[in-house]
Amino acid sequence: MEKGPSFLFAGVSFDKKKFATDLARFKENKESENLADDFSFVEGEKTDPEKAMVSFVKKRKRKSIAGETVEGFNVFKSSKQLAPAVDKEKEKVEDGPSKAKKELNKQIERDAVFRKKYNIHVSGANVPSPLRTFAELSSRFGCESYLLRNLAEHGYKEPTPIQRQAIPVLLSDRECFACAPTGSGKTLAFLCPMLMKLRCASKDGIRAVILCPTRELATQTTRECKKLAKGNKFQIKLMKKELVRSTDLSKFSCDILISTPLRLRLAIRRKKIDLSRVEYLVLDEADKLFEVGNLLKHIDPVVKACSNPSIVRSLFSATLPDFVEELARSIMHDAVRVIVGRKNTASESIKQKLVFAGSEEGKLLALRQSFAEQFFVGKLLSDFATYLAGLVVSLFSTASLNPPVLIFVQSKDRAKELYGELAFDDIRAGVIHSDLSQTQRENAVDDFRAGKTWVLIATDVIARGMDFKGVNCVINYDFPDSGAAYIHRIGRTGRAGRSGEAITLYTEDDIPFLRNIANLMKASGCEKTAIMLYQHPHELGNMSMSRNYVNILKHKAMGCYEFISICFTVTSCGKLLQITGVPYRSKSAAASTAL
């Protein structure tokens, strides 16, 4: 039976005589061979990413068991290097008198009750007690006053659940992989312990690295980090194109470097940036970073370059699929797993709706109607609907869309087209996608933040991590590619305890993938999955309407959702425009699979 990597650290002494042949084998340098072997699955273009990842993990595990250094991750860090620093008190009492042991047990019980209260689930040995208050940062961990002051200035009164647990874990020099809902304060959960551990500015190489999947997120994290470090002289740098071009990176040093994997990998390859002194490495949105292409091309070289044996690595995301956990488990040392709430679910503070728009034209019409703020707010009782359904159909009014609103589409071409359509309607809209220059992308984000634009049309480039305060509604104009994409997209609203709304439009083409999203809605506490049927006034009572209604009943019968609400909206904006140039592609198989 294949054992997990943890047994490797159990302190068994190695009988060199008995295993002489194996030992001789281990002395050979097989690094390059291993790399090719590890990555061989990318050769075949049609490899299923998840299977490929599992095979990658298995190979790593096998190698761990064989006793070799796995590419990029040294699995043989000694347990001494990994000894938790903070739980010294617990260690002391373990061998002490029974009174001390009793007290320890009581503390463990209190921690368990506390974790339960905040829906924190942990696994790993000897997990440090959660934080009750920010003041404990000072009493338990000697936090400096500048940081406490900055926390207070931000208005952070008490830690969020992920902060309560991840901060003491990281302050205890334990590696951590953490999963908590969108908007629940994960950024602070890794920034705060990093600043505390680095203590003060130093010119001693690059000391900490944070990897983010997009430039926008890297920029935002840099800004947050600088705000939190105010009053200390830390050098906090964002790896920008200009920095790569203009600086002699071989001599470059800073306390915290924030980058996308691509930029950092280029800096390693071309400019010989030295990451051998990095003490802290954070992989934010880890599952995105660990997507097969990324992992092999960009992440592995970075992790390998961070060769400091006592490095503490952490993985954060709102979605951690099993294969990422599996991978993390095989490469991290003595890690603590922290999950807040139910893994891979959307934030409970978001009201979610599915809207059957029938067709592509229906989507645009639904969107226009919502923006037109001319809803027919009434309680119609349709004989027609009742007749078809044979049940009481609840008719309800809906509020018009309240800006700021984020609209997600499938591709940059769709983004450009929809932007054109809305501009035509005089809606103060912005657009962001990967075809824009860096400055244009930054401007689009800044204008939306500043309220200059009320609607931002976006591809998934800003679906993860971006913290726009007060987004009232997210619209999935195009159906998301996967459950993870859905969770992250809608997570741009309902942040930091605020409420928000998410509307997902769908057409006939999306039906095969509907159930997955409906299940996610249910898992995050949506009591009913409401389907609203938008109708053009001319269509009331005609064939097209009856077809749509029959269709949503059919979807219900397929188990996609449980409850139907019909909303008849009547608008004076009768024009039916459509996105003409850019066809809507039906989804890949990925969308039908759970996380």
Ligand SMILES: Nc1ncnc2c1ncn2[C@@H]1O[C@H](COP(=O)(O)OP(=O)(O)OP(=O)(O)O)[C@@H](O)[C@H]1O
């Ligand atoms: N302790 C706290 N008290 C109040 N607000 C907080 C606290 N910690 C963080 N926040 C605020 O919560 C918001 C969301 O935080 P953050 O961006 O870190 O979320 P996240 O969990 O990383 O979300 P995502 O999964 O989308 O990346 C931010 O505006 C941040 O300022």
